[in-house]
Amino acid sequence: MDDIDTTAFTTSSENPHLTGPPVLHGAPLAEAGLVVYAVHGRTQGPQFMVEQADRVGLPGVAWVAPRADDDTWYPQSFLAPLDENQPRLDNALDTVRTHLADLGRMGWAPEDVILFGFSQGACLLAEYLLRDQPSCAGAFLHTGGYLGPEARPWPAVPGTGVPGTETVLLCAEEDEFVPLTRVERTAGALASLGGKIELTTYDDPLHHLNEDSIVRLRRMLRTRLLERVQVVTETGRPVGHDGGS
Numbered sequence: 001m002d003d004i005d006t007t008a009f010t011t012s013s014e015n016p017h018l019t020g021p022p023v024l025h026g027a028p029l030a031e032a033g034l035v036v037y038a039v040h041g042r043t044q045g046p047q048f049m050v051e052q053a054d055r056v057g058l059p060g061v062a063w064v065a066p067r068a069d070d071d072t073w074y075p076q077s078f079l080a081p082l083d084e085n086q087p088r089l090d091n092a093l094d095t096v097r098t099h100l101a102d103l104g105r106m107g108w109a110p111e112d113v114i115l116f117g118f119s120q121g122a123c124l125l126a127e128y129l130l131r132d133q134p135s136c137a138g139a140f141l142h143t144g145g146y147l148g149p150e151a152r153p154w155p156a157v158p159g160t161g162v163p164g165t166e167t168v169l170l171c172a173e174e175d176e177f178v179p180l181t182r183v184e185r186t187a188g189a190l191a192s193l194g195g196k197i198e199l200t201t202y203d204d205p206l207h208h209l210n211e212d213s214i215v216r217l218r219r220m221l222r223t224r225l226l227e228r229v230q231v232v233t234e235t236g237r238p239v240g241h242d243g244g245s
Contacts, residue, residue: 008106015091015094015095017066017069017091017092017095018094018095020067022046022067023046023049023050023064023065023066023067024065025062025065026053026063027059027061028062029062029106029108032060033060033061033225033228034061034114034224035061035062035063035103035108035112035113036053036062036063036064036116036221037064037096037113037115038064038116039115039121039122039125040067040121041118041119041121041143042071042119042120046066046067049065049116049121052217055214056217056218056221058218058221058222060225064103066095066096068092072120073088073089073120073124074089074092074120074147078123078144078145078148078178080149081148082147082148089127089147093127093128093131097128100113110136110161111135112137113137114137114139114221115128115129115136115138115139115140116139116141116142117139117144118142118143118144119142119143119144119177119178119207120144121144122142122143122144123144123147123178125139125144126147127146130146130186130190130193132160133162134161135160138165138167138220138224139166140167140216140217141168141169142209143170143175143177144171144178144186145185145186146182146185146186156194162194163193164194164195164196165196166195166196166198167190167195168198168216168217169183169186169187169197170200171200171202172203173201173202174205177207180201200216
């Protein structure tokens with residue numbers, strides 16, 4: 001684990017998921033070409049996402065991994081009525097918003113931050129993407145979809161960042177916890193907002209990220225890094241955050 005100062009990240013005793021800073025791994029934020037905001041699943045903790053970062057093994061990427069209180073973002077199934085997951089669901093969404101705002105204050109544009117979630121973390125990020133419709137460099141959602149027992153309308157928010165944003169969704173055809181139909185509806189909802197969607201299903205009953213998933217994630221991150229190099233070539237500006245300029 002890298003010894004990196006995390007004091008720039010907001011903490012709050014009022015939000016149980018914000019009592020400590022996120023775990024940082026990989027390239028230092030001051031030197032990276034890309035940030036991955038990596039949200040773990042139920043009972044996993046940020047170390048699980050650090051392990052996925054090591055599997056990806058791509059230099060130049062800073063990984064920011066938040067930690068849920070008791071390693072669980074919300075208490076019930078993601079298919080439960082929304083109020084049964086409150087107030088922890090709102091706390092979790094506030095954590096995502098707060099950390100991404102922290103990265104913005106450090107000089108990281110949304111277009112240089114990829115959102116990556118697995119299982120409960122993917123559900124949380126799917127809910128965040130559809131509610132807030134933020135700008136980002138892309139999203140990689142493995143085995144997750146938006147919350148609630150029924151399909152919900154997702155009206156477009158004017159001036160938001162979803163149109164054209166690449167979102168990769170992956171799920172087993174028969175996952176133990178996440179029905180494929182919800183992942184498909186999540187993909188459809190993001191597509192209806194103008195997102196560029198790729199949905200992959202696996203004949204693999206294990207609730208995990210298989211090697212093909214890691215290959216796809218590595219490819220996505222490498223592509224974004226190469227795009228950043230192209231930006232530098234064209235503008236002469238350095239890769240990474242603005243360094244307080």
